[in-house]
Amino acid sequence: MSSRTVKRTILGVAAAGVVGLALVNAASDGGEATARAKLVLMAPAAPGGGWDGFARESQQAIKAGGISNNVQVVNVPGAGGTIGLGQFAQMEGRSDMLMVTGGVMVGAVELADSGVSLDQVQPVARLADDYAALVVPADSEFQTLDDFIEAWKQDPGGTSISGGSLGSIDHLLTGLVAEEVGIDPADTNYIAYSGGGEALTSMLSGTTVGGMSGYNEVADQVEAGMLRALAISSEERLPGVDVPTFKEQGVDAVMANWRGLAAAPGVEGEELTELMEIVDEYRQTDEWKDSLERNSWTDSYMVGDEFEAFLEDEIERTQEIVEGLGL
């Protein structure tokens, strides 16, 4: 054992450590700068989560359009995004940051009851939506939404529905539909799964009667004839998707899983306008249009006062549903 080998080994370990450090911290530092020079996108989810994907698609579009010189994504995972929201609410006046937010966060805030709320940050824009659908296994006896609702009314407990975690769009929509058709949402038998994949197998294995799931997550299974989609939560039928809406079948349940961006508290005036301009510029890039298509997101661009009003309505409606579900 020569001392040279020892040195080399130590060097190797040190190098590995540095690589690790670099990986970890590549995105998490950063002083204040103008958003055009350096922009930090906070994804309040783990790498690979839904908001992480949204943040990274945005990053690509901003880079490709040369809209900001340096864009980074920071992940702050935890508790449906409320951990990230809590941290972001502390970043008073950071005009070089945007946080990804969305319908799931509204539900999580109501559920977590941890003292943070979306009022504490500055809404910027809503960018992309997708919708949830009620699906049943292909061999299910239910052919239409009416069949399903009839059975559901007769036995709300026995008609179990699987979907994402509590407070997710899947869960809220289940409550909303129940309310609309005259079932007490608190009587519904909702089986929460932590991910779309797990909820999907629960349906395929015949564990639950139906499932509420983001349509994009089950689109292929529907197309392959493994699942049947009874209704989708969009306002109108989506182009290229042969699934009737809840609304056209007489159930007034329209709910979007929207994604948007918010700025830190205290960012206003010119700084806020600048951020809005950045968002407006990147949503017009070809890369962003590709992203929308690739993810089957519906462009739901909304900015400023319009978005703020929408958010207020959304929070109010979510509070009502959460209360109805007895959480």
Next chain:
Amino acid sequence: MDQLSLLFEGFAAALTPMNLLWVVLGALLGTAVGVLPGLGSAMAVALLLPITFSLDPTAAFIMFAGVYFGGLFGDSTSGILLNTPGNSSAIAATFEGHRMAKDGRAAKALATAAIGAFVGGLIATTLVVFFAPTLVKMATAFGPAEYFALAVFAFLAISSVVSESVVKGLASLGIGLVLAMVGVDGPSGTVRYTLNIPQLFDGISIVVITVGLLALGEVLHIAGRIHRDPVAQKIETKGKVRLNGTDFRKALPAWLRGTGFGVPFGIIPAGGSEVPTFLAYGTEKRLAKRRGDKEFGTTGSIRGVAAPEAAGNATAGTAMGALLALGLPTSATAAIMLAAFQQYGMQPGPLLFERSGELVWTLLASLFIGLVVLVIMNVQFAVLWAKLLYIPRHYLYAGITVLSVLGVYAISSATLDLWVLLLVGLLGFVMRRYQFPLAPVLIAVVLGPLAETELRRALTVAEGDASILVSSPMTIILYSVLAIALVVSAVQHIRHRRERREEALAAANGVVREPEPETGVQPVMAGSRADSGADSNASSGTGSSAPDDGR
């Protein structure tokens, strides 16, 4: 054969000099993040995603394949050498692997792990190539009742790890269950044991618990005994560094057994690779006892490393199959790979093979290439890595501490995790001091939440009707096997005691009688009770609590 020719086309597309460079790069990166505790291949793939936007799909996939399997090759390296598994999938291989390292056979342990990972990955990937659609059907046979039965089965099957003292083993199990319960309860949304700290709502990461208990606990333990143990002696490398024929003969069946455990678990979306690795470890331990293998639990058995490693990588292999054929991401890394596929316009799922067949076969070919590159790399590295142990103890343990803290901080950049790490480390120190086994804590952390959630899901779906738990053939088979095993082990236990009493009686009467060899009567499925009496080579979780531990 149709698949074969398609696969060869895939190889043709994947094997270019440039692509080989990408796979080596991916393999290096994957191994590096695997070695570091806390950093997993999930994170590496996520960070690579934006970079690969600019690569062509083939190059990107081949690099991902290297990273995907690389993490699993690397995670056992730090476990074997430093008792700090890089990921939860390497916990089971750490127990025996670290013992081998202490016995001066680190390079052998590393090579065994690397080849095990290769064998497991290779067999699983081959199965995926030929039987993906059939494998996927298995996944849909699993409902909550089946998962619960599986968890109960695993609990009892693994409980042979709980040896020595039943009380201490159960206490450790309890500690693990409590740690696992922290956080928001999925089925009801109730907040449990979080002290109103929002960061704890998602529970304590298993990485924090593993690193705290095994690595930091060990560091504190060594530090606590620094002037009491004899001055460190260098571990002399025993025998040949490379694996020889005997080693291969020992390890080969274990690799295959491990693969057998791993393959089915990749398809079902629960538990990840921890459950099969523990099952494989438990099986080897029981077999060792029956065989009278004195190495197991003392100087470290090559089989105890081989089986869990093969199981871990076999799980990863079939998980990729489930992802491709059903669109089911059964692990965090697979979930990010899903995003990667979507970026190239592929939507994993039932229609994938029809829609983008060419890319899929290239990817499958890449997985094979990645495995070959990784096994060559890791077997070569084994000797080099093993020299890490020659670093003087104070530097080595300081290094372990730094790496542990760094890895844990990397999970979510939260300082709270570091405090939890420190507390768990202290817990590990105290448990070592009073010789509580550590393995049951980790088993409870893995299996506890699985059992709880699935039991409650099953009962909720059935509106409280407990008969759902035994309503399918799968559950009935699992419980029957369990019942038979328990009865057999109980009967053997009683017979064993009676024999001993007769012996004592005979001895008292002055009759000379040849005593039965102890090892022949070990139970097939050893419950913890049956174990406690006759465990001749008792272990205490990681073995590091033994006083003859000094280097």
